[in-house]
Amino acid sequence: MSVEPRATLDHLVRPAVARISPYVPAETMAELCAASGLTPAEIIKLDANENVYGSSPAVARALAAQGSYHIYPDPEQTETRAAVARYLGVPAANVLLGNGSDELIHLLTLVYLDSGDEVIDFTPSFAMYPIYSGLMGARMVCLPRDDAFALDPEAGLRAVSDRTKIIFVANPNNPTGTFTPREAILRLLESGRIVVVDEAYAEFAPDSLVRDVLRYDNLVVLRSFSKWAALAGVRAGAIVAQEHVLAHFWKIKSPFNLTVPAMLAVQAALDDLAYLQNTVERVKRERERLASLLHQIDYLRVYPSAGNFLYVEVTRGSAARLRARLVQRGISVRHFAAPERIVQGLRITVGTPEHTDRLVAALRDLSPE
Ligand SMILES: Cc1ncc(COP(=O)(O)O)c(C=O)c1O
Missing domain, CATH: 3.40.640.10 (Type I PLP-dependent aspartate aminotransferase-like (Major domain))
Structure with missing residues (x-):
C-alpha cells in the first residue's frame, strides 16, 4: 500500500467538514493590542457580548x-x-x-x-x-x-x-x-x-x-x-x-x-442572584442610554435590542473602516464580513457608563468615510 504524502491528507477529511467556513471569533486582546499599539488596560472590549461587570x-x-x-x-x-x-x-x-x-x-x-x-x-x-x-x-x-x-x-x-x-x-x-x-x-x-x-x-x-x-x-x-x-x-x-x-x-x-x-x-x-440581577439591571439601563446617544449620530441606524448589545447600521461610509478606526482608539466592537446583509452593521456590547461615553465621543469625532 503506498502512503500518500502528508500534504494530501486533506482527501481523508469528510466532505461536510471540508465545506465548512470557519467561525470567525472576535479578536483576542493580544491581537487588539498589536493593532492599536495600546495595552490591555487601555482597550475597551465591546465585541463579544461579555458582561463587563464580571461574575459574582x-x-x-x-x-x-x-x-x-x-x-x-x-x-x-x-x-x-x-x-x-x-x-x-x-x-x-x-x-x-x-x-x-x-x-x-x-x-x-x-x-x-x-x-x-x-x-x-x-x-x-x-x-x-x-x-x-x-x-x-x-x-x-x-x-x-x-x-x-x-x-x-x-x-x-x-x-x-x-x-x-x-x-x-x-x-x-x-x-x-x-x-x-x-x-x-x-x-x-x-x-x-x-x-x-x-x-x-x-x-x-x-x-x-x-x-x-x-x-x-x-x-x-x-x-x-x-x-x-x-x-x-x-x-x-x-x-x-x-x-x-x-x-x-x-x-x-x-x-x-x-x-x-x-x-x-x-x-x-x-x-x-441579587448580585447578578443588579448587574443585569445596570446593563439594561445602560443599553437604553447607549441607544439614545447612538440615535443622535447621524450616520448610524440603531435597532431595538433585547440583549446586552446593540446592532447599528452604518449608513454612510464603511462599517469595517469605522470599526478599524475605533480599534485605533482602543475601542473594539464587532464587525461581520459576512453575510452581505450585515456587512454595514456593527454589534456593540453594552459596557459601563464610562465605556458608553468614550465610545460615543469617538463616534462623534470620527467622520465616516
Ligand atoms: C445566540 C447565541 N447562542 C449561543 C451562544 C453560545 O453561548 P455559550 O457561551 O453559552 O456557548 C451565543 C454566544 O454568543 C449566542 O449569541
Whole structure:
C-alpha cells in the first residue's frame, strides 16, 4: 500500500467538514493590542457580548476554596442541575447542562440531523447553527428576516418539508438583538419539528419560553451562563426540554462535559442572584442610554435590542473602516464580513457608563468615510 504524502491528507477529511467556513471569533486582546499599539488596560472590549461587570465575587471564593481537581465531575450534574432548575422554575429532570450552550447546539445536531436533513434558520442569526448543522451534512433553509429583522413564522411553516428536523430561533437574536414575541414561536411549534429557542440573552429580555417546555414536547430552550452570569470563560449552558427528549442527549453527551470549576461557579453564581440581577439591571439601563446617544449620530441606524448589545447600521461610509478606526482608539466592537446583509452593521456590547461615553465621543469625532 503506498502512503500518500502528508500534504494530501486533506482527501481523508469528510466532505461536510471540508465545506465548512470557519467561525470567525472576535479578536483576542493580544491581537487588539498589536493593532492599536495600546495595552490591555487601555482597550475597551465591546465585541463579544461579555458582561463587563464580571461574575459574582462568590464565584472566585468558591473556586479558591476548591483545593484539588483530581476527581472527575458528577456526570449527572445532580447538584448543579438542581440549582439551575430551581432558578429556571422547572423540574431538574427537564435540564441538562453543557460546556456552554455551544456544546448543546452541537448535541442537538448530533441527536437529530442526518445527511440531507433540513434546518430552518431565520437569517441573519447565530453563526454556529450552520456550522454544526453543516457538519452533519444537513441543508440550511435560510429565511431572511424583514427590514426590522423580525421573523415571519408563516414563512417558517411554509418552508417545512419532510426533511425538516430543526427550526432555530435565537431569541433575542444575535447579532441583531431582535426579540421575537411568544405567539410567533408558538405558531412555529405547530410545525411538529424541534423548535430550538436559543435564549442565551434571556435575562436581558422581556419574556422567556423556558417553562413552556412542560407543555410542548417539541420545544427546546437553550440558556447560557456566559452573558448575564458573566461566566463566558467558565463555559456553562443549559438545555431545557421534556424528559423523553433529553433522554437522547444523556445517551450521547460526553460523561464529564460540565467541569468541576463550571459546577462550582454556576452554583456560587446562583447563590448570589441579587448580585447578578443588579448587574443585569445596570446593563439594561445602560443599553437604553447607549441607544439614545447612538440615535443622535447621524450616520448610524440603531435597532431595538433585547440583549446586552446593540446592532447599528452604518449608513454612510464603511462599517469595517469605522470599526478599524475605533480599534485605533482602543475601542473594539464587532464587525461581520459576512453575510452581505450585515456587512454595514456593527454589534456593540453594552459596557459601563464610562465605556458608553468614550465610545460615543469617538463616534462623534470620527467622520465616516
Ligand atoms: C445566540 C447565541 N447562542 C449561543 C451562544 C453560545 O453561548 P455559550 O457561551 O453559552 O456557548 C451565543 C454566544 O454568543 C449566542 O449569541
